Amino acid sequence: MNLQQVIDALNLKVYTTSRDFSAIEPSCGYASDLLSCVMAGASKHSIWVTLQAHGNIVAVATLLDLTAVIITENALPDESIIEKANEEGVTLLGTAHSSFYVIGKLWELGLRCKPEAEPI
Amino acid sequence: MPPDSLFQRKTLTQAETENITRVEELAYELKVEEVMTPSPVTVSPQTSMSAVLELFRQNRISGAPVLDSGKLVGLVSIEDLLKCLQKADLESATSRYMSTRLLTVKASDPVIEALKLFVSSHYGRMPVLNNSGNLVGILTKGDITSGILHAIEHDYHEEEVRRYRASHLFEDIESDRSSLILRYNIKQGDFTHGGAASSAIKRALLRLGANPQIARRTGIAVYEAEMNLIIHTTNGGIIRVEIEPNQISITISDDGPGIEDVNLAMRPGYSTATETVRELGFGAGMGLVNLQRCVDSMRLESVYGRGTNLRLKIFLSDKESVGEGS
Numbered sequence: 552m553n554l555q556q557v558i559d560a561l562n563l564k565v566y567t568t569s570r571d572f573s574a575i576e577p578s579c580g581y582a583s584d585l586l587s588c589v590m591a592g593a594s595k596h597s598i599w600v601t602l603q604a605h606g607n608i609v610a611v612a613t614l615l616d617l618t619a620v621i622i623t624e625n626a627l628p629d630e631s632i633i634e635k636a637n638e639e640g641v642t643l644l645g646t647a648h649s650s651f652y653v654i655g656k657l658w659e660l661g662l663r664c665k666p667e668a669e670p671i
Numbered sequence: 672m673p674p675d676s677l678f679q680r681k682t683l684t685q686a687e688t689e690n691i692t693r694v695e696e697l698a699y700e701l702k703v704e705e706v707m708t709p710s711p712v713t714v715s716p717q718t719s720m721s722a723v724l725e726l727f728r729q730n731r732i733s734g735a736p737v738l739d740s741g742k743l744v745g746l747v748s749i750e751d752l753l754k755c756l757q758k759a760d761l762e763s764a765t766s767r768y769m770s771t772r773l774l775t776v777k778a779s780d781p782v783i784e785a786l787k788l789f790v791s792s793h794y795g796r797m798p799v800l801n802n803s804g805n806l807v808g809i810l811t812k813g814d815i816t817s818g819i820l821h822a823i824e825h826d827y828h829e830e831e832v833r834r835y836r837a838s839h840l841f842e843d844i845e846s847d848r849s850s851l852i853l854r855y856n857i858k859q860g861d862f863t864h865g866g867a868a869s870s871a872i873k874r875a876l877l878r879l880g881a882n883p884q885i886a887r888r889t890g891i892a893v894y895e896a897e898m899n900l901i902i903h904t905t906n907g908g909i910i911r912v913e914i915e916p917n918q919i920s921i922t923i924s925d926d927g928p929g930i931e932d933v934n935l936a937m938r939p940g941y942s943t944a945t946e947t948v949r950e951l952g953f954g955a956g957m958g959l960v961n962l963q964r965c966v967d968s969m970r971l972e973s974v975y976g977r978g979t980n981l982r983l984k985i986f987l988s989d990k991e992s993v994g995e996g997s
Binding site: 568584585586587588591595607610611614615616631 | 862
C-alpha cells in the first residue's frame with residue numbers, strides 16, 4: 552500500500568507540498584502524543600498518528616525518517632511549521648477524525664509492520 | 672469525432688493535482704529564459720526559402736523567427752519548407768510561407784505557462800519576448816525537457832558534491848589524529864528551534880558518509896539531550912559533537928539547575944516536566960532512557976544547583992566508519 556492510497560482512503564488533507572505519494576511505501580505505523588515514546592518506538596518510514604501539531608513533530612519526523620505524520624482531530628499546524636516541514640521534506644497530513652479512527656482505518660487498509668521495520 | 676475534441680484539455684482530478692512531482696515543481700520554478708535558446712538564428716521576410724533551407728541545414732534547426740527591421744512578424748518552420756518544396760517554389764520569399772498567427776511567451780514567465788500553450792496550441796516552437804516586446808529567444812518542447820533534466824541533475828549533483836567533499840575530509844587531511852568538532856548553543860525555552868541542532872548533526876554525519884543507522888541513532892540521542900536543555904535548564908547549554916573516523920563523542924553541558932537524583936531521573940516514566948510542557952508531548956519520562964539505548968556509552972554527572980554534564984559515545988566499526996562513504 553502506498554501513501555497516496557492512504558490519503559485517498561482516509562480523505563486526508565495534505566498540508567505540505569504535494570509530491571509523488573504513490574511512490575512512497577510506509578513500512579509501519581506508530582501512534583502516540585508523547586514525543587519520547589515516538590522517538591523510542593517509531594521505526595523508519597512509519598506513518599505517525601498524533602494530535603500534536605507543534606513544530607517539534609517536524610524535528611521528530613525528520614530524525615526518525617518518518618514517511619508522514621497524520622495530525623488528527625483537526626489540530627492545525629502553523630504556517631511556520633508547514634514551511635519547516637517542507638524544508639525538511641516531511642509530509643504533514645490532517646483529518647477531523649480521532650487517532651483511534653485513523654489507526655483502525657490504517658489497520659483495515661492492511662498497514663502492518665514489515666519484519667525489518669524494527670526501531671533503531 | 673470533431674477535430675476539437677482531440678485537443679480538449681483533460682480536466683485534472685483532485686488526486687492528480689495533488690500528485691505533483693519534482694518535475695512539475697520545476698515547471699513552476701524555472702523561468703522560460705532559463706531553458707530557451709537565446710539569440711536564435713533569424714531571417715527576414717525577404718529571405719528566399721532556399722536560403723532558409725540552407726540555414727536550417729547548417730544550423731541543424733527546424734524553425735526560425737522572422738524579423739522585419741527588428742520587429743517579429745512571423746515564424747518559419749520545417750513544415751513551411753515542406754509545403755514550399757512540394758510546390759517546387761524555393762525561390763519565393765519567406766513572407767509567403769511563414770506563419771503569422773503567432774503565439775509568444777515572455778522570458779520571465781514560468782515554464783508551466785509555455786507548457787500550457789504548447790499543449791493547447793500544438794505549436795512546435797514559440798518566440799520568446801522580453802518585457803519591451805523584443806525577441807530574445809526561441810523555445811521548443813525539447814528545450815523545456817532538457818532544461819528540466821538539467822535542473823534535476825543539478826539538484827542531485829549539489830548534494831552529491833557536498834557528500835563527496837565531506838566524505839573525503841578525513842582522507843584528505845593528514846594528521847596522527849583528526850577530528851571534526853561541531854558546537855551548538857541551545858537556548859532555554861526555545862521550542863521553535865527544538866530539534867534543529869540534532870537534525871543538523873544527523874545531516875552532517877550523512878554527508879560525512881556515516882552509516883544511516885548510526886546517523887539516526889545519533890540524531891535521536893542528541894534530540895533528547897537538546898530538548899532537555901530547552902525544557903529543563905536555567906540558561907540553556909552547549910552541545911559539542913566530536914567526530915573521528917572511529918567514534919562520535921558528544922558532550923552536552925549546562926550550568927543549572929542540575930539533577931537532584933540522577934538514579935530517579937534515569938527511571939523510565941519519571942519526569943519533572945511542567946504541565947505546559949507535557950501538553951506539548953514532552954515529559955514522558957523516557958528521554959534519558961531513549962538516549963542510553965541509542966549510544967554505546969553514557970556518563971551522566973550532575974551537581975544539583977551547579978549543572979549537568981552528559982557524555983555520550985557512539986563507536987563506528989571499521990565497516991561503518993565515517994569518511995569511508997557508504
